[in-house]
Amino acid sequence: MSSITAPSPAVDPTGPLVPAARSRRRTELIMLIFAFALVAFAFANVGFSLKGKLPSGLAEYMVAYVAVILLAHLAMRRFAPWADPLLLPLAALLNGLSIVMMYRLAQQANPATGRPVISTSQATLQIAFTAVGVGCFIAVLALIREPRVLQRYTYTLGAAGILLIALPALLPASISEVYGAKIQIRFGSFTTVQPEEFAKLALAASFAGYLVAKRDVLALAGRRVLGIDLPRARDLGPILLAWAASLLLLVFESDIGTSAVFMGLFVAMLYIATSRTSWLMLGFLMFVAGALTASKLVGHVGERFDIWLHPFTPANAQGNAYQLIQGLYGMASGGLLGRGLGGGQPYITPLVQSDLVISGFGEELGLAGVMAILLIYGLIVQRGLRAAMSVKDPYSKLLAGGLSFMLALQVFVIVGGVTRLIPLTGITTPFLSQGGSSLVASWMLIAVLARISDTARRPPPRPIQEEGLTQVVTLN
């Protein structure tokens, strides 16, 4: 097995010159302290900027946040001591910034409405969701000691994923429709759950199981057209199914962003499993054809393209493109270094607490802050892909690769949408957006990546070497 990264001790148990493998948990702790300091500094910044003094709830907020994250760190020590030391600090930093942003949004009233964008209780809830997210993170680490066990539930997870996606579409609009998309389930008046966030994880695990089992067949070449080996017609079933599911999502739930993420996830995993470029092209063409057709048939989709191409026409500027434009204005007003946390006017941008949260960061932390956030995401993805490359077991490889790619794709779709690189579609920004489902699902994703990196980096059991005794060599 080859790797572009330096061979980790776990992969190469033979050389006596290789230093003893290190768990790097202390590195993780130091990086965590760094993240805590940044978050505390950001909090203080908000307070000084808005009220001229340290924010009143600073101690409580920080204690809760640090305690929850330290629990995650202890769980890592206990359940995944060999996991990548960067994953947790990076996720914790993003999560902390999200708490600061929610706090900041709740502290300043929009002069136009006299109310803040979100209430203080909603901001506090972000901490509660962090606790639930970290709880799920710990649970995943504790329950799934070997990623391969998930392979057993391939079909169960697949069915669960599809059910989760379909649920809001089947439910009446009164409890599932939000801003024209049917993606939520509302419990009472306050709590909503976005099942698709969890469906993404379930389906990724399911795809991995299916593809590991079928990859040899899928890699078989069919007819050769224009120098590309097309797959055999009879093997097209799964990709057609995924395509149909993503289109249904598009048509019945008007959720283009998630549909693109699903399709991208499936195609990327198909490619990782088979190494066949033809799958990539086929999947890409099918998605584009589907999206174009949908844009003609479904008003919601065509409108997204129109907003993207012509946001500044008077009708669009005051209408459907309003939030996109306000987001752009916000980021532009931030410029290179931003207006400082608490110094901007993010409340002007609609949905700045959820879909357009990156524009809020752009406005207050500037280009420098947005680039830093993008690099944090990039690092998480890179650590995930690195784990995928160094782990031996094909199922784990596929799952880690798929999940990492999905995270990257989601960031690309939402940040690209908000910055007008691609049409804006409403999906959450992992860790940063307000809302429990996305935060909890993101923590679970990090848990799976941590588990797989732990498997990859774990040194093999030491061979017992004692003179005079039979040498026992583990072969695995």
Add this chain to the structure above:
Amino acid sequence: MNRALRRISIAVLAMFILLLINVNYLQGFAPASLASKPNNARAFEAQFQYQRGNIVTADGVTVAESKPSNDEFKYKRSYPYGPMYAPVTGYDTLYSQTGIEEAEDSLLSGSDSALTVRNVIDLLTGKQRKGANVTLTINSKAQAAAYSALAALGKPGGVVALNPKTGAILAMASYPSYNPNVLATHDGKQLNQADEQLLADKAQPLLNRALEGTYPPGSTFKIVTSSALLTQSPNTTINTNVDSPTQLTLPQTTHVLHNDLGEACGNGSGQAPLVVAFAQSCDTTFAKIGMQLGAPALNDMAGKFGMNDANLTVPLPVAKSNYVIPPSQALTAFSAIGQFSDTVTPLQEAMFAAAIANGGTLMKPYLVQQVTASDLSTVQTTSQSVLRQPVSSSVASSVGQMMLAVVQQSEGTAFAFRQGVTGVEIAGKTGTAETGQVSLNDAAFTCFAPYGNPDIAVGVIIQGGGYGASAAAPIAVQVIKAYQSALGNQ
């Protein structure tokens, strides 16, 4: 599988690079253009957080500046001279702008792309960002004379003074005016109240009459009619006798055109030298000439002097001065003496004289000399340009001699002003546009000075001022006097 994973890594890298490039563009390069988009509330409010640039006259008098303020915004606009410069500077309120404040907004506020690099340097060196300063072509002495003379008269009107050689606007005043300081308030309620009051005022103080008010030019239009005649028939000189009846019955009507107060033209023989008819401003003479030339020729010449142009900006937009081709000969006669549907702005009046003064070449009028960044480096300089070439230099010289006769010959309508400015020969043309009642006639005057080497051309129109010579000419003389003394010519 690792080969595929590596390729996926490269794809992911490409995606992130695309995002990074795009945010760099959005936050590094696009802010200036996004800030100028309509409805960008942030950019609009942000301008009050930076020190806006000053507006300064050519001779260094600050007429608009931003002073530190103690409310939610850091700076407040202040106009030290109030109504005098209001038509020039305009105002900068929380919600809207006019005048130079509007025309040069992106530079004054510092958001213009020409200032991006300087802003970045200021940011990196920790210097407070500041907008660029706008230097006007206005001469403060000429402007003060123009406004005080208008205010002393107390009738609505406008004055524009130009440098005929460059097109630089030396003075631009309008009366009645308003105090832009009232509109610079940061209190939305006060602002609305002041705004409503100004809009409801019947005297229309917000109207910049110098550029936006259009009035019948009256006899000042005879400059155009004479120019058309001298251009069309090269054998005609200013001493050529032309038909100058005391009464003229207009064709296909019973209407009899008299000269003012029924006076005879010249010696009453029915013939008079062109220069005498011009100096005395005989309506019958020029009505006849107009009918001979025909409306298309008059229209052509009026256009060459800058009329019928709706797109002129200085950079403030200028209202169109109109010559409308009349439907009959009788009305053509009226149009040739500046009546019928002819209307001009005070700026157009100044342009008549400026073109003649500059040997027949009309320079494009402009109000902004240059723009300098807060570090005193020049951002923009206005370069002079030729707007049109209405007449040849020989025709210009002839018309100039006739305008001199208006002031210097005893029969001239503005003879009273031959000593108006000591040692400076003024050449001009009066205009009195009949509105039916002598006291309500619109008074116009266009002139240039000194005759030998003109450095100023002035156009004045007073609504309901009466005779051009009595209401408009004294104001022009005041402006010339102030400017000549500022230049040290007196």
